[in-house]
Amino acid sequence: MAGSPAPPAPPVSSVVIVGAGQAGADTAAALRGRGFSGRITLVGEEEALPYRRPPLSKGYLGGTVDAGDLELLPASSYADQGIDLVLGDRAARIDPEERSVVLDSGTRLSYDRLVLATGARPRRLPVPGADLDGVMTLRGLADAAALREALRGTLREGGHLLVVGGGFVGLELAATARGMGLEATVVEVGPRLMARALSPGMSEHLRAEHLRQGVRVLLRREVAALRGDASGHVRVAELDGGERVQADLVVFGVGVRPGAELAAAAGLEVGDGILVDRWLRTSDPAIHAIGDCARFPSARYGRQLRLESVQNASDQARCAAAAICGDPAPYEAVPWFWTEQYATRLQIAGITDGHDRAVTVGDPSGGRFSVLCFRGERLLGAESAGRPADHMIVRRLLAAGGAGLSPGEAARPGFDLKEYQGRSRQPA
Amino acid sequence: MAKITYKHPNGTDTVVDVPSPNTVMRGAKINNIDGIEAQCGGSAQCGTCHVYVDEANTLPLPPMHESEDDVLYGTACPRRPNSRLSCQLPVTDEIDGLVVHLPEAQS
Known part of the structure; x- marks a missing residue:
């Protein structure tokens, strides 16, 4: 699929988005942001307005953040932007021939383009007692x-x-x-x-x-x-x-199962996620899949990826919206992730899995350091604890291809990414 | 409440009244102003709500914390002396009339 040409741009007058998480909500906003004037329907299983998920395991559980603080947008924003929110309802099936989606409530929504942003569901281990209370x-x-x-x-x-x-x-x-x-x-x-x-x-x-x-x-x-x-x-x-x-x-906390059942039942190609091409189109070109549920070919990493992150959800939403608006570009965003545990803010730029050389910079004993991960001479990514500038600079290096910084240079005593960036941004 | 002008790279302006409490980032999001992403939700760690404060600005803005300064090392468009993360700019009556310029790209 990766070798197929860029999608054509027939006029689109209605978009249905299934899944109202970060990916789905960002798709709706990105379509309007690009000036799309057709109908947008955003369907979400939950009753709550689309919300940010990352704080759920941190501030929300700890009691420092409340549900209202998590809303991506207030209800009025959807109305102002002409985004039809259908909450507390679920897509039961897709009819790709008719280009329509039928919801549990019986509502039938027809589409010119469908965006599947069905997320993922957490796994449970099949051990005895897994169904006990608590x-x-x-x-x-x-x-x-x-x-x-x-x-x-x-x-x-x-x-x-x-x-x-x-x-x-x-x-x-x-x-x-x-x-x-x-x-x-x-x-x-x-x-x-x-x-x-x-x-x-x-x-x-x-x-x-x-x-x-x-x-x-x-x-x-x-x-x-x-x-x-x-x-x-x-x-x-x-x-x-x-x-x-x-x-x-x-x-x-043993991982997730991507929400691919709806797509599979509609005859779309699936396999640990909904399979999409570089433009995030499924095997039916009128249907995109984005976010946690989508498995896409990454030119940067030379393999198929399925990523579970806000960055991926949000950037894929913009990529799909661009394609729907007739301005397609392949998905090439630099992946990044973050986690917060105690006072440690850990940020990951790129995908470091598969590296054969790791160079540590900064102050590991003080807990503020980065691990730069290379495969051969090429920078794959970096993990930064308490070093946000390193993280940001590595994202820029990866966006530029990751070939500029060699492991030998990074390993030199006293090497510093801020200083390196300052030097490499000097005009020749 | 403050009136805030978001100037787009194509030369157009969006002028909105943003109620407090909010941030300049949130003001853009709730009005669906294209050009502010804010992927981290406003925690000064993603650099996708970068703005250039108008060079003629005289309104009082909070000083920059170290984390904001660090993040500005890797914004998609080059950092300038007037670069800020809009998630770190609270909307108050004191910044009524603020003008910010949106960069060409955030990620």
Whole structure:
């Protein structure tokens, strides 16, 4: 699909967007921002106005951010911009021949272009006891509201939190829980934390911080079963090897399943996500898929990617909107990610997975440093703790192709990215 | 409340009344002014709400924190002496009449 020509630009008078998360809401805004004057219908399963998801596992759970603070836009903005919001309804099926979507309520919406922004749903491990009370996942606002109550209840009763999975969500949750004063254990099946996203050096830095904060981190361990009390509430986790861990609240942070069922049922090509081309078109050129649910070919990384991030959702929304408005360009945005745990703000520029050389710059012992990751001579990305300027500069280097900075130069004693950027921006 | 003028790279202006409490970034978002992305939601870490404050500005703006200064090292359009992150500019009566210029690109 990657070799097909840029899509033609027939006139489009109606766009239906399925999924009202960051990707869906940003698509609607980007269409209007580009001057699209046709009909826009944004369909969301949840009752809440489209909201920002990142604070759910941090400030919202911790109680410093409320649901109203999360709204991407006030209700009046959608009305002002002529965006039809259909909330609390779900797309039941797509009829690609007729170019229409049928909702659970029976409403039929016809489209010239359809944008699938169906997100992803959290996985649960199929272990005995996974359906006990007090076993939760975290994805949407309703999950977060229930978890917020459960955390407070567990704290009041002197209970213990067990987080299954040492990825973004699990570690942010553990950090938030410790901030509330809750005892917490993280069980991770892999050999290190955030192994998919981080180099070993940064991963270890994060583990050390969690240990300092009093989290019990168990690596290379699996939950074999969850056991409840007489009322059916989880109390104990049995690990492989037989160890028992107190677990009055269990949260699975073990990844997601992309929302591809609707697309698959409509006959679109899927495979760990909805498959799209460089213009984010599915196998039906009238249908785009964007955000967490879409698997796209990355020229930058030479493989197919499916990314779960605000940046990806937002940039793909703009890319799809541009194509719908007849101004298509392939999706080439530099990926970036962030997480906040305790006082550590960790930012990741690019995708560092697959690097063969890592160069650390800054002050690791003071917790402010970056790991620059190279494959051969090429910069793949960087992980920055408390070094936002490094992060921003690396994003610019990656946008320019990542070929300018060699690992040898980065490894020179005293190398500093701000100074490097100042030099490389000097006129020749 | 403050009247804020967002000047687009193509020479057009959008003038809106933005209620407090809000930021100059949020004022652009709620009015769907193209050219402000704010992917991080206003936490001074993505650099996609970059603006150039009008050079003739005399209205009092808050000083720049270190994190904002750091982020401005990597904006998509070059940093200038009048560069700010609009998420770090609260809307108050004191900045009524503020004029900001939107860069050509944010990401």
